[in-house]
Amino acid sequence: METLKIYRQYGEELERRLRLKTFPLAIKFLKNKKEIPKGTQRPLKDFGHHLSLCQSFQISRREGKPLAVLKEDHWCCEPVIGYGLGEPPDYFLEGYNRFPRDVKTLEAGKHYAQQFPRLDVGRFAGMTFMPLRTTDFEPDLVMIYCDSNQLCVLLLGREYKEGYNLNCALSSHAACVYAIVPPLQSGECQVAVPCRGDHYRAMAGDEEMIFTVPRGRLKDLISGLRHTATTGSALPHGYCMLPEHPIHESYMKIAKMMGYIEPKSKKKGGRKNR
Template identity: 35%
Template sequence: HKYSLCQAFARAQRNGEMIAMFKEDHWCFEPVVGLGLAERSEFFLEGHHRYPDSVRDLKAAAEWCRNMPHLPYDEYKGMVCAPAHSCNFMPDVITMHVNGMQTSQLLIVKTWIDGKDVRSQLSGHAVCVYATVPAFLKRECTVAIPCKGDRRLASAQDDEIMFTLIPEMLPDFIEGIQWLQKHNWGIPMIQEYKEEYDLKPKYRDLGERLGMDMKQSPPRSQKLQKH
C-alpha cells in the first residue's frame, strides 16, 4: 500500500516505525515533486492542481507552485523516517509536532544558541515539504504549519506546529534547554495576569536606559467587580 508522506511521519512519530519511501511508495504527489523524485513539469508549474479548488485564479496558483520549496530533480532516490529514540542512522533533519508553548521554548533555545531568529516560509499546504526541504537545503531551523492533509489524514492536532532542526545543532539545543531551565527561562511557563509584574533586573535596567518609568505605582484601592 502507498502512503502520503505526512502519514509516514505520523506512523514514525506515533507508532515508532521506521519507513523508507521511494517514488512508487507515495500517494500524494507534492512531496514527490518537493523531494526531487519527479520533475517540476510545466503542467505542475502552471498551477492546475490548485486552481480552481484552493486558489482564486491560475496566475496565483502558478505563483504558489513555482515557490514551493524543492530539492534538485533526480539527486535523491528516496527518504527514510524514523523516531528519534530508535533511529539507527544520521538523519538530515529532525522534525517534530509541538504545541505553541513548546514552539516558543524551542525558538528561545535557538536564540540562546546564536542570537538569530528563525525565518520560515509558511504555507497552509504541503507541510511535509515546508517542514523538511528548506531546513535540509539551508542547514537551519524552520517552522511549518500542518496542512489540511496532515490534519485530515495524519491526525495532526489543532494546537500543533512543526518545528525542524538539523542534527548538528542537537547538542547545542540540549545544552540550551538545560541552561535556560536553570536560569528561569525554561518550562513550564507560569501564566499570570499582573500589572507591573516583577521584571528581570536586566529588563528593568534597559527600560530605564530607554527613558521608561520603571518604578512600580503605589497600591490602589480595589473595588468589587459587579457582574
C-alpha cells in the same frame, strides 16, 4: 555506536524537556533502495497500500515504527515533486495544483509552483525515519511536532548561541515539503504549519506546529535548551495574570532608561491593594 547513543539521548532529552506528545523523528534521505535500514517497513510493500507522507510520519511519530518511503509508496504528489523523486509535469508548474480550488487565478497558482521548495531531481530515491530516541542511523534532520509553547522554548534554545531570528517561508500546503526541504538546503532550522492533509488525513492536532532542526544544528539546540531551562524557560511552568507582575531585571532597567516607569523612590504614594 557512540554517535548513535548520543542521538538517542538527544531524542529522550527533547521528549523530556519539551513534554512532547509524539516522538521527534530522525529523518535520513536515501540515495537508493539498498540504503533502507534492515527491519524498516514500507507502505506499499508491507501494508499493501500507498500512504500520503504525513500519514507515514504520523505512524512513526505516534507508534514509534521505523518506515522508509520511496516514490512508489507515496499517495500525495507534493513530496514526490519537492524531494526530486520525479520531474514535475507542466500541469503543476503552470499552477493547476492550486487553481481553481485555492487561488483566484492560474497566475497565482503558478506563483505557488515557482516558490515551491524542490530538491534536484534524482538526488535521492526516498527517505527513512524513526523516533530519534531509537534511531539506527545518523539523521539528516530531526522533525518535531509541537504546540506553540513548546515551539517558543525550541526557538529560545535555537537563539541561545547566536541570537539571530529564524526566517521562514510559510505555506498552507505541503508541510512535509516546507518542513524538510528548506532546512536540508540551508542548514538552518525551519518552522512549518501542518497543512490540510496533515490535519484531515493524518490527525495533526489543531494546536500543532512543526519545528525541524538539521543535524549540524542539533547539538547547539540541545545546549541552548539546557541553558534556558535554568533561566525560567523550563516546562511545565505556572501561569499568572497580575498587574505589574515580576519582570526580569534587564527589562526593568530598560523601562527606566526609556522613562515610562519611574523608580520606586519617585512614585507618590503606594499602590492600592486589589
